[in-house]
Amino acid sequence: MTDFVHPALLFILGAVPIPFLKGTIRRVYLVLIPLLAIFAVLAMPPGSYGAATFIGQGILIAKVDRLSIVFATVFTIMALIGVVYALHLTRAGQHVAAFVYVGSALGVVFAGDYLTLYLFWEGMAFASAYLVFAQGGEKATRAAFRYLMVHVTGGVALLGGILVHGAAAGSLLFGPIEGGPMDGGMGAGAYLILAGFLLNAAVPPLNAWLTDTYPEATVTGAVFMSAFTTKTAVYVLARAFPGTELLVWLGTVMALYGVVYAVLENDSRRLLAYHIVSQVGYMVAGVGIGTEMAVNGATSHAFAHILYKGLLFMGAGAVIHVTGRRKLTELGGLYRTMPLTVALYMVGAFAISAFPFFSGFVTKSMVVAAAGHDHRALVMLALTMASSGTFLHTGLKLPYYMFFGTDRKLEAREPPRNMLVAMGMAAALCIAIGVFPGPLYALLPYPVDFEPYTGAHVTESLGILMFTALGFVIFLRALDPENTISLDTDWFYRKGARGFMWLAEKPLARYEKAVSDVSETAVLPFLHGSARAGLRLDLNGVDGVVNGVARSILTGGGALRRLQTGVVTHYALAMIAGVIAAIVVFAVVWR
C-alpha cells in the first residue's frame, strides 16, 4: 500500500481544507494537489489494492492497469488546467465541488468492484450538479435539478443492474461483462448496467441532460464538466463492454446527431456541448468495434478530447466572463479586443477538427482507420462526414459569429491572466500530442501499430476540412444563427413533468375536491345526524329501558326487603296461610 497513493483520496480529502485557506496560500494549495496527483499517477505501479470483504462480497478499492492509468493521467492533467482556469474565484464552494468531482471520477477509474464504482459514480453526479447550482438564477437551478433527477435515475438503473448482475455472476468485481454477444447475449443485469453507463456517455436518446445543463453551469464549472462525466463513461464502457455491436451503431448515430444539432444552435456553450455528443460518438463506436486498434483509438481520442474540449469551453467561457453574453446572435467582432483568446480557441478548434499537427488528427483517425480495418465502410464514411461537421461548427461557425462577423461594438478585453495561462497549457498539449504522438501512443492499453502521418492521410484530411470551409464560405448566410432553442429528448421529461403536474393539479385535484365535497355536503351531515339520533336513542330508549328495569328491580327488592320482618310468628303465619292455599288449590284442581 505504501507505494500507492489513491489520487481520489488526494482530491476528496484535499478538498476539506480549501474553505479555511485564503489568498495566495489557497491558490498555491489548489495547484499543489493536482500536481501531487499527477505524480502519484505517473509513479503508480500496476496491481490490485485495497481488497476487502463487505457484506459478504469481495470488493477491490483500486485496480491499476494500463487502461486506468491513461484515463487517470489525463484526468489529473485536466484537473490542474481547470484549477488554474478557476484560480480567480474567491469563494471556496466551486473549488471544493470541483475537487470532489475530480476525485470521484478518479475513484471510478480505479474502482475494482461495482460497489466502489457506484459510490464514486453518485459522488460525481452530486458534486458536478453543484457546479450548475453555483451559477445561481432560476434557469440554472432548474437545469441543475433536472440534471440531478436524470443522473439519479441513471444511478438507480446502474445499481439495479449491479445487484441483478452480481447475483447472477456471483461476483461484484468490475471487468468485462461475461456472456457478451459472443456467447449468447447479455442478461438483464448487464443491460441495466449498460443503460446506466450509456446515460453518462450521453448516448441519444439519453443525451439531453448534457446539452441542457452544460451551458447553464458556471464559466469555470463547465470546463470541469466537459472533461469528466462523459469520459468516465467511455472508460467504464471500454472496461466492461468492448466489442458490443450495439455500441458501434449508437456511436455512429451519436457522431452525426451532435453535428446536426450544432447547426441549429445559437448558445455558444450548447453548440460545444453538442460536439461532446458527437466526439464521444467516435469513442463509443471505437469501444463497440472492440479491436485492439479501436480501443486504442477510443482511449487516445478520449485523452485528446478532454484537453481540446476543455480548451474550447475555456475559450467560450472567457467570452462569457468578459462580455456576459453567450448567444451567437449577440456576439461578434471580438477579435480586435481578444486576439489571444481567439488564437487559443482556434488551437482547440483545429484539434477537435483533426487538422494535421493537432491532437485530434492522431487520435480520431485511429478510430476511423479501425472501422476501416474492421470492414465497416458505412461507419467509416459516417464518421468522416461527422468530422466535416465538426470543423464546420467549432472551427468555422462558432469562431466566425463569436469573434469575427458583425462587429457589435461590445466592450471587451482579454480575460484574467490565470484563464489565459490555463488555455495556454491546454493549447500547448493539443499541439504537442499532434506533433509528437509517441508518448501518448506509449500510454495506450495495447501496442500501437498505426502511422497517422502518411501522405494520403494528410491530403485526405486536409481535403475534407478545407472543402468544408469552401462550403461554409459559399453557404455562410444559410448558417446565420437564429434566436431559437432546439427541441431534444429533454422535451419528454420537461413536458412530461409538466403533464404530470397538470394531471396532479387538474384532474386529480378536481377528483379529490369532488370526493371531499360529497363527504362534506352529504356524508358528514348524515353521520352527524345519525350520531345524534343514536345518542337520543341511547339516552331515551336504551337508557330508559335499562334504568326502568333497574328501578323496578330496586323497588321490588325494597318491597321484598320489607317482607323480611325477621319475626318467627310472621313466618309461621305465612307458612299456615301457604299450606291452606295449597290444600284449597289441590282440592279444587284435583276434583
Next chain:
Amino acid sequence: MIERIVDFFGDERHAIRRRRLFYLVLVLIVVADFLVSREHAEYLWERLPGWSAVYGFGSCVLLIFVSKFLGHQGGLMRREDYYD
C-alpha cells in the same frame, strides 16, 4: 505576432488577399492528393484522387441543409420561451 495573424483573418482590408490564399490552398490540396502514394488504400473511394475534396464539400452542404430542414420544417427549432 498573434495579433497580426488574427487581424489578417478578421479585418476587411485583407479580404481579397485572404480569398486568394484560400483558393490557392484548395488547389494545392487537390494537386497534392494526386501526387501522394496510395498503396494501403482499402476501399475504392480511397483510390480516387480528389475524393476527399468532393466528400468534404458534399458533407458540409448536406449537413447544413438537412439540419436546417429538420430545424424549420421538422419543428426542432422553437422560440426561446418555449419551455417557460
